Structure formats: structure tokens, C-alpha cells
Amino acid sequence: MTKIDPDQVNVILATDCGSTTTKAILIQRVDGEYRQTHRGEAPTTVEKPFADVTMGVINSVTEVAELADRRLVDDQGRIIQPATETEGCDLYISTSSAGGGLQMMVAGVVAQMTAASAKRAALGAGAIVMDVIAANDKRRPHEQIQRIRELRPDMILLSGGTDGGNTTQVVQIAELIAPAKPQPRFGSEFTLPLIFAGNKDAAPLVAKAFDESIDLTIVENLRPTLERENLGPARDAIHDMFLEHVMAHAPGYDKLMGWTDAPIMPTPGAVGNILQTIAQRQNINVVGVDIGGATTDVFSVFDKTFNRTVSANLGMSYSISNVCAETGMANILRWVHFDMDERELRNRVKNKMIRPTTIPQSKEALIFEQAVAREALRLAYIQHKEFATTLKGVQQQRTIGDTFSQQTGGQTIVDNMKLDLLVASGGVLSHAPRMHQTAALLIDAFEPEGFTTLAKDSIFMMPHLGVLAQVHPQASLEVFTRDCLIYLGTCVAAKGLGKLGRPCFEYQITGDTLNESGTINFGDVKLLPLGPDETAEVTIDPARGFDVGAGPGKQVQRKVTGGTVGLFLDGRGRPLILPEQRSEAQKMMMRWVTAMELYPEMEPALV
Amino acid sequence: MAQAYTPGLKVTRRITHRVKRILPIAGDVLVKVGDRVGANDVVAETFMPGDIEPINLANLLSMPPQDVAECVLKKEGEKVMIGEPLAQTKGIFGLFKTTYRSKHEGIVETVSPVTGQLILRGDPIPVQVKAYISGEVVEVISDEGVIIENDVSFVQGIFGIGGETFGPIMTACNSHDQEVTADLITADMKGAVIIGGARATAGAIRKARDVGAAALVTGGLDDEDLRDFLGYDLGVAITGTEQVGLTLIITEGFGEIAMAQRTFELLGSRQGDEASVNGATQIRAGVMRPEIIIPLTADEKAHEAEPEHTTGLLEIGRPVRIIRDPYFGLIGEVSGLPAELQVLDSGSKARVLEVRFDSGESVTIPRANVELIEA
Numbered sequence: 016m017t018k019i020d021p022d023q024v025n026v027i028l029a030t031d032c033g034s035t036t037t038k039a040i041l042i043q044r045v046d047g048e049y050r051q052t053h054r055g056e057a058p059t060t061v062e063k064p065f066a067d068v069t070m071g072v073i074n075s076v077t078e079v080a081e082l083a084d085r086r087l088v089d090d091q092g093r094i095i096q097p098a099t100e101t102e103g104c105d106l107y108i109s110t111s112s113a114g115g116g117l118q119m120m121v122a123g124v125v126a127q128m129t130a131a132s133a134k135r136a137a138l139g140a141g142a143i144v145m146d147v148i149a150a151n152d153k154r155r156p157h158e159q160i161q162r163i164r165e166l167r168p169d170m171i172l173l174s175g176g177t178d179g180g181n182t183t184q185v186v187q188i189a190e191l192i193a194p195a196k197p198q199p200r201f202g203s204e205f206t207l208p209l210i211f212a213g214n215k216d217a218a219p220l221v222a223k224a225f226d227e228s229i230d231l232t233i234v235e236n237l238r239p240t241l242e243r244e245n246l247g248p249a250r251d252a253i254h255d256m257f258l259e260h261v262m263a264h265a266p267g268y269d270k271l272m273g274w275t276d277a278p279i280m281p282t283p284g285a286v287g288n289i290l291q292t293i294a295q296r297q298n299i300n301v302v303g304v305d306i307g308g309a310t311t312d313v314f315s316v317f318d319k320t321f322n323r324t325v326s327a328n329l330g331m332s333y334s335i336s337n338v339c340a341e342t343g344m345a346n347i348l349r350w351v352h353f354d355m356d357e358r359e360l361r362n363r364v365k366n367k368m369i370r371p372t373t374i375p376q377s378k379e380a381l382i383f384e385q386a387v388a389r390e391a392l393r394l395a396y397i398q399h400k401e402f403a404t405t406l407k408g409v410q411q412q413r414t415i416g417d418t419f420s421q422q423t424g425g426q427t428i429v430d431n432m433k434l435d436l437l438v439a440s441g442g443v444l445s446h447a448p449r450m451h452q453t454a455a456l457l458i459d460a461f462e463p464e465g466f467t468t469l470a471k472d473s474i475f476m477m478p479h480l481g482v483l484a485q486v487h488p489q490a491s492l493e494v495f496t497r498d499c500l501i502y503l504g505t506c507v508a509a510k511g512l513g514k515l516g517r518p519c520f521e522y523q524i525t526g527d528t529l530n531e532s533g534t535i536n537f538g539d540v541k542l543l544p545l546g547p548d549e550t551a552e553v554t555i556d557p558a559r560g561f562d563v564g565a566g567p568g569k570q571v572q573r574k575v576t577g578g579t580v581g582l583f584l585d586g587r588g589r590p591l592i593l594p595e596q597r598s599e600a601q602k603m604m605m606r607w608v609t610a611m612e613l614y615p616e617m618e619p620a621l622v
Numbered sequence: 623m624a625q626a627y628t629p630g631l632k633v634t635r636r637i638t639h640r641v642k643r644i645l646p647i648a649g650d651v652l653v654k655v656g657d658r659v660g661a662n663d664v665v666a667e668t669f670m671p672g673d674i675e676p677i678n679l680a681n682l683l684s685m686p687p688q689d690v691a692e693c694v695l696k697k698e699g700e701k702v703m704i705g706e707p708l709a710q711t712k713g714i715f716g717l718f719k720t721t722y723r724s725k726h727e728g729i730v731e732t733v734s735p736v737t738g739q740l741i742l743r744g745d746p747i748p749v750q751v752k753a754y755i756s757g758e759v760v761e762v763i764s765d766e767g768v769i770i771e772n773d774v775s776f777v778q779g780i781f782g783i784g785g786e787t788f789g790p791i792m793t794a795c796n797s798h799d800q801e802v803t804a805d806l807i808t809a810d811m812k813g814a815v816i817i818g819g820a821r822a823t824a825g826a827i828r829k830a831r832d833v834g835a836a837a838l839v840t841g842g843l844d845d846e847d848l849r850d851f852l853g854y855d856l857g858v859a860i861t862g863t864e865q866v867g868l869t870l871i872i873t874e875g876f877g878e879i880a881m882a883q884r885t886f887e888l889l890g891s892r893q894g895d896e897a898s899v900n901g902a903t904q905i906r907a908g909v910m911r912p913e914i915i916i917p918l919t920a921d922e923k924a925h926e927a928e929p930e931h932t933t934g935l936l937e938i939g940r941p942v943r944i945i946r947d948p949y950f951g952l953i954g955e956v957s958g959l960p961a962e963l964q965v966l967d968s969g970s971k972a973r974v975l976e977v978r979f980d981s982g983e984s985v986t987i988p989r990a991n992v993e994l995i996e997a
Contacts, residue, residue, distance in 0.1 A: 156676040183687070186736040187678075194674050194731060194741050220736050328858055333905055337857030361845040362876035363947060368859050369781045369875065369905060373946040373991045374972060380947060381968035448969030616969070 019276060021487050024105040026098040028079070028087060029479035030072050031282055032059055032111040032271075037068075039075035040479050041083055041104075042494055049490040051498040054474055055079040060267070061113040067267035068113060069274075094274055106487065109275050110478040112282035113265065117141060117257050120168040122148040122192065124175035124184045128406075129213065132238045133174040135402075136212070136246040138323045140253035141284025142169075143310075148191070150175075150184050156191060163195035169261045170207065171197065172249060173221070176214030178239045185217040189224040196228055205264055206230040208256040212237040212249040232256065244406060257281060277486045283312050283323065285481025290314050290438070291321050292484045293495060299435035302461065303477070304392060306441035308332035308371055311391055313399040317428045322403035326395040331443045332371030335387060339364050342390040349593045350386035350459065352604035355379075378614060385452060388443045392460035400427045431464040431589070432510060432564055438500065440472035451542075454503045454580045455611050462591050464510040465564035466553075466573050469503040469580075502547055504578035508585035511561040512592070513537035518558045519586035526551030529577075535586035538603070540610050543584065545577030553582075583611070631778040631873075631911060631993070633885050636927070639774045639915060640760070643751045644767035646670070651762050659753040659770060661788045661898050666751045666767045672744030675726045679709050680738020682722050687738030694740060696730045702742065703727050709740070754786055755898045756917050773923050775892055775916040777873070777885055779839065782901030782912030783852065783861045784869030787815075789836035789899070791892045791916065795819035798886035801878075802826045802840050811835045815897045815914070817889045820880040822870075827851050830868055837869040837899040839889065839914055841881030842951075848876075862902025862910075869901040871912045874943075879951040882943070882995070892916045936994065942977060946991040953995070954979040 027042040027049075037060075041053045055078025060071035073088055080087040086102035089095050095103030119142040123130030126149035137144050145166050148159050171192065175185035192209070199207045208230045211221050218233045225231055232255075235248040258278055262268040272279060280288070286305065294301045294316035303314040309330040314323045328337040339347060344357050360383065367373060367384075375381040404427050439445065439457055447453045454469050463469075476499045484491040509520050515538040523532040524543070529551045535541060545551055554572045555563045563571045575582060587607070593600045608614060649668020653659060679694070680687040693709045696702050702724045713719035728742040757772030792814040794806040802818035804825035812833050818826070818840030824847035830838040849855050852866060873881050897916045904910040936942075936956060944952045958976030964986065965971055972988040979985075 157673060160674045160676070183737050186734065187739060190732075190734055190737060190739055190741065191676065194743070196671070223736075224734075334858055336855075336859070340855035340857045358844065358846060359877070365781075365845045365848075365856075365876040366946070366950065369903075370945045370993070371905060374970065374988050375966075375968045376946060376988055376991060377948055377967045378969065381970070446970065448971075614969075 026104040027106045028104040030109045031478045032113045037071035037075045039079045049493040053079045053083040069267045108277045108482040110280045110282045110285045117281045118143045121172045129174045129238050136249040140250040141281030160195045171209040174213040182217040186220045189221045193224045208260045210252045282478045285478040288481035301436045303438040311395040324399040324402050329391045336368040338391045347386045349600045389460045400429045436468045450579045467506050470500040473501045502578035504580040505575040506583040509561040510589040512588045520557040523554045539586045541584045543582045545582040549577040640771045648765040657759045660756045663753045664750045669746035675742045677740045688735045690738040691733045772917045777914040779871040779873045779912040782871035783864045784901040786900045787836040787869045789815045793817045798883045799880035804829045821878045839871045841874045842879035859905040941995040942992040
């Protein structure tokens, strides 16, 4: 890889090799600014009969080349570098989640402490965590060994003990893993990488526990003291092992690695990277979600702390039936404003599961699918909040004043009141026929409080920009703000509960295009037009017991930006509660559907 | 552009079919190229390393981990039986010794001086792989397994539960759209692969299991009945390991839906023939559908010509099955393939096609919502 001079970079080519599709984008410097100009896609070619990922890459790049009228691939089938006036690119980068992404097993001594830190490191690096083994995970040792034998991870991350602390239990976990001889997913000739990031005093003893069937790498402890996490070295080691072992065994990747100007990253790792960069640069708190057919990824950055979770069985096609099983049909149907036959719906859900590529044809089917999506997102966010916590096991000094407000470690750091930007991506959110529906899904599932900007990833460009951020942060940020995000608008929501129909907050809005004032009653939501690039000064006076950011009953004044949907004034309360009785919930949903302009052309019989 | 339609399920009267039968770890292959095997014959076997039982002797004998090794009465590699002394403390002046008697049978694998933990490995676990279909061994993969080939009638289902099984084909319904009710399942269907028509009722499924049928193959089933039969709500379509006493396969989907007539006629024509059936379904990377494989007899092989197997393209005149409401389950033929995107009732834009039914009625459907009927 050559050293890059950012000033000399005018044309950037980026690909993301997904499980099914390889997506290529072209970024060019136009009038001194970096802009995403063209995109192309082609089926991924990791599986037989092609078994060479670069074929899909070249196909997608060729599509971009045709659209851009710029030659990007030479006669030998290689990407042309550097760029001239008419051909080639200065920088080529790629991410990959082909072949099921990076699958890891993590282990630590205490489930809530070192094992939780190890899980955070693995997820943050973009891995799917298959299981967490811990000394106190309530399984008996032989059950843990049985589990290790069944799993076929790409690599293992082992942690445990603070530096200078207990060595015995860490070695004990190593001694469970060693005889289980976990088999790697790809090929029997490949030695399984194991990263040890635990008590440094235990490292030599851990090394002794393993024979040559394990490729051991020792890095700095990811939890050197109970008060501090040090996830960087473990994450870097995961990325290195991912390239050296996993990618090197995937067909065609050795070739692809030779082409790129920055290391290939796992796709979710790259998405996390761009969200962290944006949160840091703009000094904001961000939540991003990517809902797919099988899984839902949630990323958050609160007060500079990054967290990522993967809800492995919450998705809209392969996993749709699991969403219904986990939340129950009643919870899904509360988001539907007309009658549906539950028995038939159960069959429809299963039919979607077994034929996952089908799309809703009727409005009724779309509404039901969006109801399922609300629940999938809601459950994924609950899991994320439970995982993104302050460190557990930290000793805290208390004063007498804390007696009645004792907070133990392990409180969630996700605070919807502090959330500034909520970004949506994934089929059901990005391909909703109306952006109003995308916005409503985000608000209903995530329940943002106070002032929150809503956006969606236009063409799932975040992975590309995540890798780019590593080598050219300026280009990455410019494209992110100008081309990647489509701003839907802003949601202003009051936290608290009240009586239906009683005032929740008063509002006064002044701006070039929008000047309005009035009262939002509890249980109501209002959508006002405020277009992209339009701003307005919003003053909210919450009623007693309601909070929009300054504390209960306290006024807040903020400048807000519009979007393709507009400005939501949400007085439905937080937490958002729907009546338990089906007919009442239907009536309420009907009001919200109308107020949020979700399905305007719908037949009167349904609305 | 990603694939615009689901490739259809295979339903064919004759095809040369190969199955790969592989051990999970290296072992012995018991047959050679050219051998004829029956479905139930073992073709490869091996032994998995036995289960591991960690025993923390330092805790059990209240001694420092580094002293454990010299108290262990068995050497590494030696076998210990249940109740046999495994370790003994030195005691005080040779008295007051504490003995630990093994609660498990196995071979001493390691003793750790760091943790004082002894790892005991149980007896090797035998693993056998059966042929699954009758046929000829055409390839031996050294130490791993074999590939078996035969000319068969082959039917893929859309979803199933339960693993591999065998049995003679017995038809329970008179037509492809007849519901499978409990009264159609009889005691003589013990060990059989029962062929139904339309939806199987909860009573019919239970009765098939109770009479000891090997499998039930039918058009559809209600999800509620599946949940009741399994005892839990199936979340993700990765099946095949259920131990419910019956392999259950549906060929079309969930709900009140009839088996495709061609599938029903094909299966019905093989009445009494031995079939190999597997309900295993996996609908993620590396899609796996349930299957019914019926090897042809020598006579059939002589008379039955292999049809031309079509795959791939959506063309005018191709038969398709609609796989999503509001026309779910209907079969028609492609009558139009407009190139431009169209706005659906849902408001989404998608590529569509026109399908004409036997009745002459024509409807417009997203291309993602049909699958080809493959021969």
C-alpha cells in the first residue's frame, strides 16, 4: 500500500462486497468539493461457480465506469491507478461482509465485566458474536466445552482478569477451549486464530495451554483495570486477523487485498467508523440502525463512547417469524389501524420467511410489514440499550447524599434526550414508498425525546465512507453530509405521560417559510412542512410533568432544520404507550396515521 | 441488478441425482467406487473424540494447584473407571489421606499446574453416515465420504421439519386439492411416506405421527398447527434436527393451499416405491430445501426418458407460481414482461410481469413475487 497525499486525490473508487450484492461508488472532486457521482452494483461472486470476489467487484466497477463514461478497468481486468483526465482512480478501497461476515466467539472470566468488554470489542470491530463463554455464565464446564465444539468461529477473543489480578480463572477458561479444539469455519488446514487480551501476567500461562492447532496472538489487556476499557488493541488485532486469516481464505480476496489502498474492513466495522467520525467532528450523539433480512445492527455514539449491537434474529425476511415470536402478534397489530385476521397473518409471516425475496404488493401488506418493522427495531434498540452501559464492577465513591439515588455500574449510556441524530438504513426503511413512513417508523420504534434530527442513508454508502474516513477523512465527511444522508426532518417530542386531550406543550415557530404557534395535546402528533435546507426557530413550553430537554415544565428554544418530510411535534408521550384494547389502539393509530400523512392515497375503507 | 425472481423448486420425473455423504471429521470410508448401496447402508464411519469432563482437583482436595500433579494416581493417557481412585493427598505423616474417586469414566488427558484442573476425556463417540439414497458409489473422497448417484424422481418442497427418513410412498388423498384430515390416515401407513393434497389439519399431522408414518408430504399447513405440533413457535427457518417423530414437508406454503397438480400426479404415480425424504430446510446463505427422492427401478430407467431440465429465464409463456398475497398460490403463465418500473398498490415502484390464469383472467405482479415452475 502506497502512502496517500490527500491533496492529490481527485477520484476515489469504493466497493462494498455484501453477501449477495457488490456495490461500487465513485467519488470525484467537483469544484473543489468531494461528491459521490455514480454508483453501480453486481451480484457478489464469492460462491461457486465463480469463487472469486474480484469478478463481482470488476462487474460493479464496470457499471460505474459506463455510467461515468470513465475507464476504470484495464484490459487485464485490473483497476486503473492513478487517475488521469479520462480514466482511472487515485484511491481504491473496499469493505466486505461476504460469506456471512466475521463470526467470532468471545470468552472472559466474568460475564458482566471482562466478557462484556470482550463482546464490545468484537462487535465494535464488526463481528457477529456467536456466543460468550464466561466462568459465571451458569453453564457447567462440560456444557461450555460442548458449545465450543459445536461452534465454528472464524476466530476467538479471550479476555479475563485485570492486569496484576487473578490468573487462575483466565487459564481455566483457556484450558476449556484448548481440549475442545474448536474448528474454524473455513477449511481444516487453517489454524484457528485466538486473540488473548486479558491479564498480562496470565499471558505466558495461557500460551502454554494451547498447542499448534491454535494461532495465538497476545495483545494488551482490554480491561486493564475495572475502571477502564482499552478496546483499541483488541479491535486492531481482530481486523489484522480478519485480513490475514478469514479474508485470505475467502476466494479471490488475496487478489483484492493487493488492489486496495487501505485494509479491507468488515462492513459493520466501517459503518461504526463513519458514525464515530461524524459524532466526533460535529460533537453530537448519534444512533444509526441498519435493518436487514436476517439481522438488525444498532450503532450509537453517546458522549464519545461507541457501541454496536447485532440482533442476530431480528430482521424483515429470514427472521420475520422470529420477530413475531419474540414480541407476539398483539404487539405488532397495535401498530395497524384496521382489522386483520391473526391466523391468516401468521401464515403470511411464515410465507415471507420461506420466500424471503417477495415484496408487499398491496397497501395492507405494506402496513403490516411496517408494523413488524417497528417491533423489530424496538426490540433491537432495547437490546442495544441493555448492552451499551457504563462499566460494570466499577467501585464508586458515594456520599450521604447518594443514599436515595444510588446508581450502580451498568446503567445504560443511551439517553434519548441527548440524542441529536438518528440515521436509518436497510430495505424496509430506505425503500419505504414514502419517506413519511420511514420517519414514523424511526419515531415509533426509537422514541426520541427532545429535539432529534432524522435522516436516512440514501444508497447505503456508509460502509464505503467508513473505510474512506481512515485514509481521507475530509473526503469522507464531505460526501457524508452532502450525498450520503437524506434529511427527513426533525422530531420534537416531550418526555412524560399525561391525560389524553390535556395540553402537553405549547409551541411557537418562526422562520422564513414556517410561522406557527399553538398547543399540542397529550396523545396528539402534528406534522408541519419544513423543507430541506430550511430552518426555523422553535420555542417549546412544556406543561407540568413534561420535559423537552431542560427539565420538566421548562422552556426550550432551538433552531431546527427541515427535511423531505418536515417537522414533527410529538405529544404522544414517552414512553409511547398504546391502549391495550385493540379497538382503542386502532382508533388512536388511525389519528396518528392521518396526522403523520403515512398512507394518503389509501382507500377510505381501510383508513 | 439483483435476481428479480425466486428460482423455482424442482419437480421432475427423472433426473440423475448425486448426493454427497460426508463425515463431520476424517474417518473410514467403507465402500468403493462402483459398489451398489441401499439407502440404509453405512458408507462411512468414524469416532469423534469423547466428551470432556474438567475436574478441579485443587478445589476438591483443598490443595495448591501446583501440587495436584503428584497426587494424581493415573498417568496422562491412562483410563479411569467410575468409582476408581483418581487422586489422593499425601496426608499428614502418611495418615489422614483424602481420596477423590472419579465420578466419570475416561482417559486422563492433562493435569494443569496453574489451575489444578484435570481434564478427563470420555470414550470416543461413533459417528456413522448412511447412504440415504440407493444407488452407485461414483466417487470416494478419501477419509471423508462418498458421492452416490442414481436416476430418480425428484421433488423439492418449500419447507419441512424433521430429518432424513425412508419409506414406501402411500397416497392419502384422491386429488391435489383435497384437505388431509385425520380419517384419511390409517394404521397401515406405518413406516410410509404419506402423500397428501391440500392443507393438512392438526389432527391429520398428529395421527400420522401416532401411526408411525415416516413422513407426511402435503401442499400446505397452518402455522398455528405447526406451532402446536412442535410445541414452540418456529423463529428462523433452519430445520431438520427436530425430534418430533415425523418428517413433515409442505410443497407450496402456509395456509389453505393445494399441492401443485403436477407434483401430486408425479408422487401419486410412484405409489409403493421406496422414497428417501429429508425435511431439513435452511433459508439463508446456502439455501437448502426439503426433498423427496424416489430412485427409479431398472424398468423405469429403460422407459422413462430424462426430460429437458429448464432453468433460468422468465419468458412469455413460462409457467409461474405466485408466492405472495393477494394471489398467493395461484399458478399461471407469463403473458407480459413490461420493462419499465410500475407503481404497486403499496406505493412502491417495482419491476412487474403479467400473469394469465387458466380462467383467462390476467393480473400484474411484482417480479419478486413469482417463482418459475421448473421441470
